[in-house]
Amino acid sequence: MLAAGPGWAQVPGVNGNGSAAAPAAPPAPTDPLGRETPAGMVAGFIAAAAEQNYERAAMYLDLSQEKDAWGPSVAQQLQRILDRGGLLYSRLRLSSEPQGDQEDGLAPDLEKFGLVRTDHGTVDLLAQRVDSKDGVKIWLVSARTVSELPELSRTVLSSWVDRLLPYALRDEYRIAGAPVGHWLAVLVLAVLVYGAIWLITGALGLLVFRLRKASGDSRIRRVLSASALPVRLFLTAWALRVAMVLAGVSIVARQHMSGVTEFLAWVALSWIVWRVVDALAAFAIDRMTLRGRLSMLSAVTFIRRSVKFVIIAFAIIAGLNAFGYNVTAGLAALGIGGIAIALGAQKTIEHLVGSLTLVTDQPMRVGDFCKFGETMGTIEDIGMRSTRIRTLDRTVVTVPNGQLAAVQIENYSRRDKFWFHPVLDLRYETTPDQIRALIASLRQMLLDHPKVDDDPARVRFIGLGATSLRVEIFSYVHAVSMDEFLEVQEELNLRIMELVAEAGSGFAFPSQTVYVTRDKGVAVPTEQADATQSAGGPDGASPAAAPQRV
DSSP states (O other), X not given: OTTTSTGGGGSOOTTSSSSOOOOOOOOOOOOTTOTTSHHHHHHHHHXXXXXXXXXXXXXXXXXXXXXXXXXXXXXHHHXXXXXXXXXXXXXXXXOOSTTOOTTSSSOTTEEEEEEEEETTEEEEEEEEXXXXXXXXXXXXXXXXXXXXXXXXXHHBOOOHHHHHSOHIIIIIOEETTEEHHHHHHHHHHHHXXXXXXXXXXXXXXXXXXXXXXXXXXXXXXXXXXXXHHHHHHHHHHHHHHHHHHHHTOOHHXXXXXXXXXXXXXXXXXXXXXXXXXXXXXXXXXXXHHHHTOGGGHHHXXXXXXHHHHHHHHHHHHHHHHHXXXXXXXXXXXXXXXXXXXXXXXXXXXXXXXXXXXXXXXOSOOTTOEEEETTEEEEEEEEOSSEEEEEETTSOEEEEEHHHHTTSOEEEGGGOSSEEEOOEEEEOTTOOHHHHHHHXXXXXXXXXXOTTBOSTTOEEXXXXXXXXXXXXXXXXXXOOSSHHHHHHHHHHHHXXXXXXXXXXXXXXXXXXXXXXXXXXXXXXXXXXXXXXXXXXXXXXXXXXXXXXXXO
């Protein structure tokens, strides 16, 4: 009855407009085996083969055309083919997109994920995108490749490792899904490959060094010497991958080592670039020092550190990708957290921008003596975040570059000339003729000195002070350093003292002169004296005509 009442007809629905709220869209179905991408298909098959779970491994094969085939047997057959002469593409080459690589020249639903070396050449291994029973698009080893497995098992190249190893090391004992003997083979191959790479690179380096020694150019020698070890590691990492395929190492062991060798390759490559950057920076600093372009040293140091920062970030991202971590997706998943991190790093970014400002504008460089605020000292290092200054007290002050770029900087090392500007305070007893003679002798002293600039070598009598006669000297001294200027200034000051003494004058100092005298009394006015006389004295004498003093 209540439901039929007219009042209930006006009650709004869940969404507030009188109608029922639309149900939320159900989440898109996903494949529990990770077969939604070619890379996920390969990783899932190798993981199942490593566990010897061939029933699950068969779920990565398209057996729709093999009616009488037993799935686990087919999966085991594919593993044996891959062990003997198969090659699976690395994570860098396999697509991590559900659509696969659409620019590989194949049909949109086909993808290459490896190859097999046979007596007649190489055969591509193909994956195909199909619909699963749950309606999810998944990637499977294509029916075409599955149908070729019997022929491939007869024509695939034999494994050298299996022929050399005893049964116990080949089939009986396993580590991480691969036979123990295959892991020993990987270790032996790594030692042999590194030894061969060391001999080859050593011979090539010796040849290059001899050729460069004749020309006297040490740049190539410096770069090669700095990057010799990382180059050998880089070549060893990739040569080991090829050697494991040629020797027929188990596909499971190779896939485990794939991440390790890829990681070592990226680390070695970053190390090579690091060493090359150091060598080139050292060479640039030497050349700029010889040419006298000291202002560029700070820029070279900043660029070197910036490149190294990029190298470290690149090595970390590449290393994580080598072990299967999708860093790009992780950064995108940060969302609001990434914004919070960016806001928290605002000051750091400000200091980096300040570093760039200091390098581009170059208000100072390493070795300059500067003053900013109340601090004076020598610049020891201009880093990416802060600058270190050695003060006169021999302490080290670290100032963030963002703050340093915003203050007024007085650079004493950029002076082309030093200002010599003393003001002489002479005694008031000095006569004008003495001042004229002294000014002439002081001016001649400035003109005769080889370190004093002739323009302007000015000496002027500038005024009468409260306690002295003031003479100003205005000139500039040519000096390379502050120590040299102090030496010239000392010589000039001593000569000034001699000239002042020769002129018969002297230096004044704040003083007061006190005059002491006796008061002679006050004169009495004439009218007052007449009144006194009219009163008469005791003897009746007439008063004197001169004024009286009391």
